[in-house]
Amino acid sequence: MTILRSQVLGCGAYLPSRIVTNAELAERVETSDAWITQRTGIRQRHIAAEGELTSDLSLRAAESALRNAGIEAGEVDLIVLATTTPDETFPATATRVQAGLGMTRGMAFDIQAVCSGFVYALAVADNFLRVGQARTALVIGAETFSRILNWEDRNTCVLFGDGAGALLLRAAAGDGGSHDRGVLSTHLFSDGRHHDQLYVDGGPSSTGTAGHVRMEGREVFRHAVVKLAEAVDAAIGQNGITGADIDWLVPHQANRRIIDSMGNRLHLPPEKIVLTVDRHANTSAASIPLALAEAAGDGRIQPGHLVLMEAMGGGFTWGSALVRW
Incomplete structure (x- = not known):
């Protein structure tokens, strides 16, 4: 039996240039590098620059994924962007990425499931591809989580960072077996x-x-x-x-x-x-x-x-x- 599978064409990432170490945080709140590392394994995090938006991070990751796959943005007909920190209440941050890529067809929308967001977005995109409603999809997870942190709360501000990653998928025929890509x-x-x-x-x-x-x-x-x-x-x-x-x-x-x-x-x-x-x-x-x-x-x-x-x-x-x- 022939079925459509969402195959991985490429992936990309973007991390803001600013790095904040545990030692730097220890100068702002009552904590230490040893305390953070022992409880979480975290040693540093990337923090978006002033004026650097979730859509900016998303666009950079999407462009990286397209380069990795060796295809043009015009071949993409679906963008599903998972984020808890959109640029605006509306419209969807995905549409800003769509415009930034010069993509003038297809559809783009956001998914909100917090830390599970990328898995949710992958499931949604996979369903669109398997039923033939799209052929090539960008699945993006992107956050500027630093914007919703209380930097005086040592229990939360030490845990999070900013960044974006993207996966490029394309529908391809498979026989339904576990060996399918x-x-x-x-x-x-x-x-x-x-x-x-x-x-x-x-x-x-x-x-x-x-x-x-x-x-x-x-x-x-x-x-x-x-x-x-x-x-x-x-x-x-x-x-x-x-x-x-x-x-x-x-x-x-x-x-x-x-x-x-x-x-x-x-x-x-x-x-x-x-x-x-x-x-x-x-x-x-x-x-x-x-x-x-x-x-x-x-x-x-x-x-x-x-x-x-x-x-x-x-x-x-x-x-x-x-x-x-």
């Missing part, structure tokens, strides 16, 4: 009862302001371990594989201890886990595509490799995706 399956979940454990205390209809991140860190950690395991098990179960079949785990880069727990669950050695949290911190929807771009760019991820992605974010939302590169 492309997106094999996506698995999405949410449970709105956990709103108060991770949220931003602002918004157009509530306060009229952007607000700041509020988080109950211990509760988020506890739920993350359970819910990410659920998402990982869903991907493994649907595709009839085991952890030993996975070539690379590319997790959401929020906390080193959570990442290690998922690697242990899959019995994966550390060298099979793509880790960027030490240098990027938590870039929310951008973290997975940034990690993908790094690992594909340095040659670790090769054509034919089985790549498992997983993430959890505020809402709570969580999910996974399995891709044959």
Whole structure:
């Protein structure tokens, strides 16, 4: 049976030039490099410059992905941009990227699922490609999370950074087998009862302001371990594989201890886990595509490799995706 698969053509990334180390943060809030590193694995983060918008980061990542794939922007007919920090309340930041690329056809819109945003966006784009409503898609995760942080709250301001990553997909025929290249399956979940454990205390209809991140860190950690395991098990179960079949785990880069727990669950050695949290911190929807771009760019991820992605974010939302590169 012939079916359409969303195959990966290329990936790209962009990180702002300014780097803020733990030592620099320790000069602003009561914390230390040792405290941050021990609890999170984070050593530094990139912070967008004044006037540098989410659309700017997104555009740079999209252009990088197009160069990597060797195709022109005119071939793209779908942009799905995952972000929690859009340029404006409306229109969608994706339309600004569309205009920046000179793309005058197709469709562009945003997805909001916080740190799970890229997995959600990948699932949406994959569905469009598989049913033939688009042929070539840019899936972008981009954040200027520094704009919604309370820089006096040491429990949150040390955790996040800014950046953007992009994946370029194209519909191609496959026979439906697990050896097909492309997106094999996506698995999405949410449970709105956990709103108060991770949220931003602002918004157009509530306060009229952007607000700041509020988080109950211990509760988020506890739920993350359970819910990410659920998402990982869903991907493994649907595709009839085991952890030993996975070539690379590319997790959401929020906390080193959570990442290690998922690697242990899959019995994966550390060298099979793509880790960027030490240098990027938590870039929310951008973290997975940034990690993908790094690992594909340095040659670790090769054509034919089985790549498992997983993430959890505020809402709570969580999910996974399995891709044959």
